[in-house]
Amino acid sequence: MPTESGSCSTARQAKQKRKSHSLSIRRTNSSEQERTGLPRDMLEGQDSKLPSSVRSTLLELFGQIEREFENLYIENLELRREIETLNDRLAAEGQAIDGAELSKGQLKTKASHSTSQLSQKLKTTYKASTSKIVSSFKTTTSRAVCQLVKEYIGHRDGIWDVSVARTQPVVLGTASADHTALLWSIETGRSLAKYTGHVGSVNSIKFHPSEQLALTASGDQTAHVWRYAVQLPTPQPAADTSQLCGEDEVECSDKDEPDADVDASSDCPTIRAPLTSLKSHQGVVIAADWLVGGKQAVTASWDRTANLYDVETSELVHSLTGHDQELTHCCTHPTQRLVVTSSRDTTFRLWDFRDPSIHSVNVFQGHTDTVTSAVFTVGDNVVSGSDDRTVKVWDLKNMRSPIATIRTDSAINRINVCVGQKIIALPHDNRQVRLFDMSGVRLARLPRSSRQGHRRMVCGSAWSEDHPVCNLFTCGFDRQAIGWNINIPALLQEK
Numbered sequence: 001m002p003t004e005s006g007s008c009s010t011a012r013q014a015k016q017k018r019k020s021h022s023l024s025i026r027r028t029n030s031s032e033q034e035r036t037g038l039p040r041d042m043l044e045g046q047d048s049k050l051p052s053s054v055r056s057t058l059l060e061l062f063g064q065i066e067r068e069f070e071n072l073y074i075e076n077l078e079l080r081r082e083i084e085t086l087n088d089r090l091a092a093e094g095q096a097i098d099g100a101e102l103s104k105g106q107l108k109t110k111a112s113h114s115t116s117q118l119s120q121k122l123k124t125t126y127k128a129s130t131s132k133i134v135s136s137f138k139t140t141t142s143r144a145v146c147q148l149v150k151e152y153i154g155h156r157d158g159i160w161d162v163s164v165a166r167t168q169p170v171v172l173g174t175a176s177a178d179h180t181a182l183l184w185s186i187e188t189g190r191s192l193a194k195y196t197g198h199v200g201s202v203n204s205i206k207f208h209p210s211e212q213l214a215l216t217a218s219g220d221q222t223a224h225v226w227r228y229a230v231q232l233p234t235p236q237p238a239a240d241t242s243q244l245c246g247e248d249e250v251e252c253s254d255k256d257e258p259d260a261d262v263d264a265s266s267d268c269p270t271i272r273a274p275l276t277s278l279k280s281h282q283g284v285v286i287a288a289d290w291l292v293g294g295k296q297a298v299t300a301s302w303d304r305t306a307n308l309y310d311v312e313t314s315e316l317v318h319s320l321t322g323h324d325q326e327l328t329h330c331c332t333h334p335t336q337r338l339v340v341t342s343s344r345d346t347t348f349r350l351w352d353f354r355d356p357s358i359h360s361v362n363v364f365q366g367h368t369d370t371v372t373s374a375v376f377t378v379g380d381n382v383v384s385g386s387d388d389r390t391v392k393v394w395d396l397k398n399m400r401s402p403i404a405t406i407r408t409d410s411a412i413n414r415i416n417v418c419v420g421q422k423i424i425a426l427p428h429d430n431r432q433v434r435l436f437d438m439s440g441v442r443l444a445r446l447p448r449s450s451r452q453g454h455r456r457m458v459c460g461s462a463w464s465e466d467h468p469v470c471n472l473f474t475c476g477f478d479r480q481a482i483g484w485n486i487n488i489p490a491l492l493q494e495k
Contacts, residue, residue, distance in 0.1 A: 148452045150189045150483040158477030161204040164464040169232045175202040191268045192230040204287040208294045217288040221281050223299045224274035278309045289332045300330035306341045329373040342371035373414040385412035404440040414460040427458035
C-alpha cells in the first residue's frame with residue numbers, strides 16, 4: 001500500500017489490520033505505487049484551506065474506494081481462473097466454451113450429462129457475480145465438416161479480395177493493399193504470377209468468363225485488364241489440418257500473423273503493364289466486375305459513381321449516378337445484363353442494361369449503415385451485407401422488404417454465395433467466417449484457433465463449387481488467403 005504520514009496513516013493501518021480477513025493485492029510495480037499514492041500525498045503535502053477534519057474524511061473515502069477496487073479486481077481474477085478450470089474440464093470431454101460469445105449468447109448444450117452439469121455450474125458462477133454475463137456454446141455432432149486445406153502467403157499487406165478463375169487452368173487470385181495482385185496454384189499454394197501495374201492499393205480482382213484475363217480495381221483511380229499465362233505445378237499431398245467446424249475458438253495475437261519478410265512471390269513471373277486501363281473516375285476505384293459475355297466491365301468508385309466501359313476500346317459507355325455517398329462494391333449477374341452497386345449511403349441499386357436503348361435503376365433500402373456488398377444468386381434474388389451487422393435476402397420483384405434477414409454480432413464484409421447450394425459465406429470484422437442458407441439458418445462457422453484461421457479482419461470470400469480440393473476461399477487483413485474444404489452434403493444434412 002502507499003505510505004502515509006501522521007495520525008491518519010496510523011489509524012488507517014490499524015483499520016486494515018482489523019480487516020485482515022479481506023483479500024489484498026501485492027503490488028510489485030513501483031510506478032503503480034507512486035501513481036496510486038499521488039492523490040494522498042498531494043492532499044497531505046499541499047497548503048490546503050480545507051479543515052483537518054474534512055481532509056481526514058477525504059483520505060478515508062479514498063481508502064475505501066481503493067479497497068473496493070482491490071476486491072473487485074481479485075474477484076475478477078478468481079472468476080477467470082475458475083473459467084479456465086471449467087474450460088479445461090470441458091475440453092477434456094471433447095467440448096469447449098466459445099469465449100467470443102460468452103457474453104451475449106444463451107447456453108445451449110447437446111453434450112453428455114456431465115458436460116451439462118459443468119455448463120450449469122458455469123452459469124451459476126456468472127449469475128452470482130454479475131447479471132450481464134450469459135454463457136453460450138454450441139456443440140457440433142459431425143466432424144470434418146469444414147477443413148482448412150491450404151494457406152496462401154506472400155503478400156506484404158492486407159488482402160482485400162479473392163477470386164477463382166472460371167477457365168482452365170483454375171487458379172486463385174488475390175488483390176492486396178501492397179499494390180499487387182497475385183495468382184496462386186490452388187493445390188500447392190505457390191504463387192504463379194504477380195501483377196504490379198497499379199500504383200495504389202489493389203482493391204478487387206475478377207476473372208474473365210472465358211479468357212485468361214483479369215480485371216483489377218485500384219486506389220490509383222483506375223481499373224486494369226491484364227492477360228496472364230500460367231502453368232500449374234504438380235500438386236503435393238495436403239497436410240491433414242482438419243478441424244471440427246463448431247464454436248471452438250482460441251484467442252491469438254497479431255504477432256501470430258504470417259512473417260512479412262517472407263515473400264513467396266519473389267520468384268514468380270511479373271506482369272508489369274495492362275492490356276487496357278479504364279480511366280475516368282475521380283476517386284478510388286473500390287471494385288470492378290465483368291458483364292456477362294466479358295465485352296464490358298463495370299467499376300465502382302469513391303467518387304459516388306459507377307462506370308460501364310467497353311473493354312476493347314476503353315471507352316466509357318455509361319456513368320451511373322445517384323448514390324449519395326461513396327460506393328463500396330459492384331457485382332454483375334452471371335447470365336443477364338444486370339448490375340448491383342452498394343454504397344455508404346445505406347442503399348444498394350439495381351441497374352438494368354437488358355434493353356440497349358434504356359437502362360433503369362431500382363433502389364433497395366433496408367439497412368441502417370454502410371452496405372458493404374450486394375451479390376446476385378440464382379433466380380431473382382440478391383443478398384446484401386452491411387456494417388449494421390445484418391445480411392438481407394431480397395426478391396428483385398419486391399423492393400420494399402427483404403424475404404430473409406440474418407442478424408450477426410459483427411460488421412460484414414464482401415459476401416459470396418455458393419449458387420448451386422445456396423449457401424452464403426459471411427466474412428466478419430471480428431475474424432470469423434460464418435455460413436448460412438438463404439432462409440437465414442446458420443449452418444457452420446469456419447474453425448479459428450491460434451494455429452489456423454484468420455488472425456485479423458476477414459475481408460472477402462469466394463466459392464469454387466467444382467474444385468475437388470478447395471471449394472471456399474477467404475482472405476483477410478492478416479496478409480493471407482485460406483482455402484477450405486466444406487463438406488456441403490454433411491453440412492446440409494446437419495441442418
